[in-house]
Amino acid sequence: MSTVVSPVTHPVRLTERINRIEPSATMAVVAEADKLRQQGIDVVDFGAGEPHFSTPQHIKDAAIAAIQANFSKYTPVGGTAELKDAIVHRHAVDFDSDYRREETAASVGGKHALFNVISVLVDHGDEVILPVPYWVSFKDMVRYAGGNCVLLQSDESQGFRVTADMVAHLxxxxxxxxxxxxxxxxxxxxxxxxxxxxxxxxxxQRGIWVISDxxxxxxxxxxxxxxxxxxxEYRDRFLVVGSLSKTYAMTGWRLGFTLGPAPIITAVQKLQSQSTSNPTSIVQKAAVAALKGPQQCVEDMRAEYIKLRDHVVKGLRSIPGVKCTLPEGAFYAYPNVSAFFGRSGINSASEIxxxxxxxxxxxxxxGEGFGTKExxxxxYATSMAELDRxxxxxxxxFGGL
Ligand SMILES: Cc1ncc(COP(=O)(O)O)c(C=O)c1O
Structure with missing residues (x-):
């Protein structure tokens, strides 16, 4: 006799902590755009937060060589010594830091590194100062850890720049x-x-931690x-979180890292040892090639982003009603579209x-996902032709609203 399993009809009880957070707003857009594409619709994608460039060849070659060499076993949780040395070396050369191997851990992307550090540092009831607009995941990571975000409102007329005075007030x-x-x-x-x-x-001075993403x-x-x-001189109070995702066009490879005081790194590795363990072994070899190999690719991509930025900002500013600050870095424009609220029944950025x-x-x-409604x-990490389309x-x- 076969056993019939009846479908679950009772509501699923989830933990209070998972109910404290929301799905990533950027991931939601990617999913919706994908659905349209699957229906054969030609979508112009300004949603994804990732380089349109391919990963440079020498990095791909290192990964292929790692596969061929059977570099496919577990590694130390926070990455191989070779990778840790490469992370420390790159940062020292580019930013004049002097971290040691024990002061770094590699994780499965910068997001994972941030999740680990926030989990290690933030307890229930702790306040975390977070500038607005913020990257979507900061708020939810803090909430998941039980902390309270204290939002720092930046000034759009000043290009959303955050100053030390603004932070000190909070x-x-x-x-x-x-x-x-x-x-x-x-x-x-x-x-x-x-x-x-x-x-x-x-x-x-005040015994507070800083994470610099x-x-x-x-x-x-x-x-x-x-x-x-x-x-x-202040190194015992801050953590640097880095990522290879945008620097080397490696978003899907998942490699990020933390640099900071050894006790925090040890705690990060303890947490990681009970969740993901090491980042993928093959990716670690690719990361070494990225960090120690030629850096011209980084400069070339940066030069291209500047051209794309100038083009998109000019284009956005030429649309009557759209206001747009000049972004000084990354690859996003953040236009204000509030002039259209009240037209055609629209009242929010999500509706637009x-x-x-x-x-x-x-x-x-x-913008709601980043803490601003307007x-x-x-x-603009896409081709000029896509930008124009x-x-x-x-x-x-906007002309029709
Ligand atoms: C501000 C910021 N920090 C961290 C990350 C994490 O990147 P990844 O997990 O791909 O290294 C992102 C990705 O979009 C980001 O925008």
């Missing part, structure tokens, strides 16, 4: 952590080296690139992004 006895992300996703704002130094100095640190279009990692996708098939990400994020569709769409 510090309370409960402040545990300050999160900096320069250049910023989504605004492209770059903090000055002076302001970053001042924040780290303040944190050091350097995901876009090589995509800085205005100033000399800067890392808090060079501020050696929804209509843009459904009516003219242009994928963007609504903007949409336009990723999308801008034309956007011009028609």
């Amino acid at each position: 510090v309370t006895p409960k402040t545990r952590l300050i999160i900096l992300n320069s250049p910023s996703n989504p605004s492209g704002a770059v903090m000055s080296a002076e302001d970053m130094t001042e924040v780290v100095r303040l944190a050091h 350097e995901c876009y640190v090589y995509l800085n279009y205005t100033s000399k690139r800067f890392s808090v990692g060079s501020l050696r 992004a929804g209509k843009l996708l459904r009516e003219v098939h242009v994928a963007t990400v609504p 903007h949409i994020r336009v990723s 999308g801008l034309e569709r956007m011009g028609k769409f």
Whole structure:
């Protein structure tokens, strides 16, 4: 006799902590755009937060060689010594830091590294200062850890730039952590080296932690690139989180890292040892090639992003009603579309992004996911031709509202 398994009819009970967070807004757009594409619709994709470039050949070759050499076993949880040395070396050469092997851990992408560090540092009731607009995942990672985000409102008329004074105003006895992300996703704002130094100095003085998310640190279009990692005298109070995703066009490979005090790195590795274990062995070999190999590819991509940025900002600004600050880094424009609220029943950025996708098939990400209601994020990591196609569709769409 076969057993009949009846379908589950009772509501599924999930933990309180998983109910505290929301799915990533950017991932939701990618999924919706994909659905349209599967129906054969020609979507112009300004939604995805990833380079349109292919991974450079020498990096791919290193991965293929690693497969051929059977480099396919577990490695130490935080990455091989070879990889750790490559991370430390690259950062020292580019940013004048002086980390040791014990002060770094590799993770499965920068997102994973950030999740680990926030889990290790933030406890229930801790306050975490987070500049707005923020990258979508910071808020949810803090909430998942039980912390409370204290939002720092930046000024659009100042290009969303965050200053040390703004941060200082929000510090309370409960402040545990300050999160900096320069250049910023989504605004492209770059903090000055002076302001970053001042924040780290303040944190050091007050016993607060700083995480500097350097995901876009090589995509800085205005100033000399800067890392808090060079501020050696304050090093016991900050963590640098880096990623190979954008720097070397390696988003799908999943390789990020943390640099910071050894006790925090040990705790990060402990957490990682009970979840993912090591990042993929083959990817670690590719990462060594990326970090130690020729760096011209990074400079070439940066030069191309500057051209794309100038083109998209000019195009967006030429649409009547759309206002757009000049992003100083990363590869996103963050236009203000609030002039269209109240027209055709539209009252929010999500409604605009929804209509843009459904009516003219242009994928963007609504600002609500980044903590602002008046903007949409336009990723310009695409070809000039795609930018033109999308801008034309956007011009028609906004012109018809
Ligand atoms: C600001 C910021 N930090 C971190 C990440 C994580 O990147 P990854 O996990 O691909 O290394 C991203 C990705 O979009 C990002 O925009």
